[in-house]
Every structure is written in C-alpha cells, then in structure tokens.
Amino acid sequence: MSRAETYTHAFVRSFPDRLEEGVLYVSVEFCNTAHRCMCGCGQEVYAPLSPRDWTMIFDGETVSLDPSIGNWSFPCRSHYWLVRGGVSWALQWSSAEIERGRALDRMTKSRHYGEETSDTRDHPAANAKGLVARILTWLFGG
Ligand SMILES: [Zn+2]
Structure with missing residues (x-):
C-alpha cells in the first residue's frame, strides 16, 4: 500500500x-x-x-x-x-480521538469538528494532552 x-x-x-x-x-x-x-x-x-x-x-x-x-x-x-x-x-487517529470525534460529531454535526482536528495536527501539545487523558482512562477505567 x-x-x-x-x-x-x-x-x-x-x-x-x-x-x-x-x-x-x-x-x-x-x-x-x-x-x-x-x-x-x-x-x-x-x-x-x-x-x-x-x-x-x-x-x-x-x-x-x-x-x-x-x-x-x-x-x-x-x-x-x-x-x-x-x-x-x-x-x-487513536481510539480515544475516534470516540471523541464520534461524540462530537453526534452533538454538533458542524464544521467545527474539522477545524478542531486540524488544530490537533498543528499543535503537538494537544496530542500530549490526549495521551494523559488515555492514561487516566486506563488507570480509572474511564
Ligand atoms: Zn485506507
């Protein structure tokens, strides 16, 4: 591929x-x-x-x-x-981001969704935040 x-x-x-x-x-x-x-x-x-x-x-x-x-x-x-x-x-996309994206998509169905993902791409810090969230989810069972 x-x-x-x-x-x-x-x-x-x-x-x-x-x-x-x-x-x-x-x-x-x-x-x-x-x-x-x-x-x-x-x-x-x-x-x-x-x-x-x-x-x-x-x-x-x-x-x-x-x-x-x-x-x-x-x-x-x-x-x-x-x-x-x-x-x-x-x-x-990580699984967490996918779930978040789906939830957001259900809620808003708006173009904001696309803008938000492009922010994540341009700012690596946003991904670090996502990692922390994943670890917390793993620790406390989300
Ligand atoms: Zn493909």
Whole structure:
C-alpha cells in the first residue's frame, strides 16, 4: 500500500462500478462524492455534500473537500485533507480521538469538528494532552 500525494477529479452523474485510485468523483446532481481511500487500502469513501456534511470547492482546475476525510471505520483509520489536488496527511487517529470525534460529531454535526482536528495536527501539545487523558482512562477505567 502506498499513500497518494495527489489526486485528480471527475465530474460524473453517477459513480462508475469500479472507482479508480487517485480520482475524486463528484456528482453535483446527487450531491455526493466518491473516491478510494488515499492510503491505497482500496476502501471506497463516500463524502456527501450538504451544509452538515462536506463542502466542495471547485476553483476551475482543482476540487477541494472540507472538512477532512476521517476513515476511522476502516482498518487503516486514515485521516487526510483533500486540498487543491493534493492529499494532506494527518496523524493517525487513536481510539480515544475516534470516540471523541464520534461524540462530537453526534452533538454538533458542524464544521467545527474539522477545524478542531486540524488544530490537533498543528499543535503537538494537544496530542500530549490526549495521551494523559488515555492514561487516566486506563488507570480509572474511564
Ligand atoms: Zn485506507
């Protein structure tokens, strides 16, 4: 498996039976996007477009998705941003972060979620805090 660093996009009406690697398929008609997980594991990822889900930005040459793609339900647990044809890789999600993300997602279903994960990436101290929380959970059974 090799992680993709770039991707292209294809505007389609409906998705093909077999998604090609490194291609972000966008169906404006059905407000949905599809691609194969950029880590190379082959899983198909569907990121629907709506005010509560993903936003697509088409600048005439490239397509970006916001917020990030967090494939925590897949074995690879990949987490990345699709920005202007480039794949920006985030740190792998720990189980604690995944649970937190799911809880947060249930509560807010807002774009704040994506912003928060990008803060975690940019500030290693936030990860250290997460580690302490994990240790406390381990000690006291969360
Ligand atoms: Zn993957």
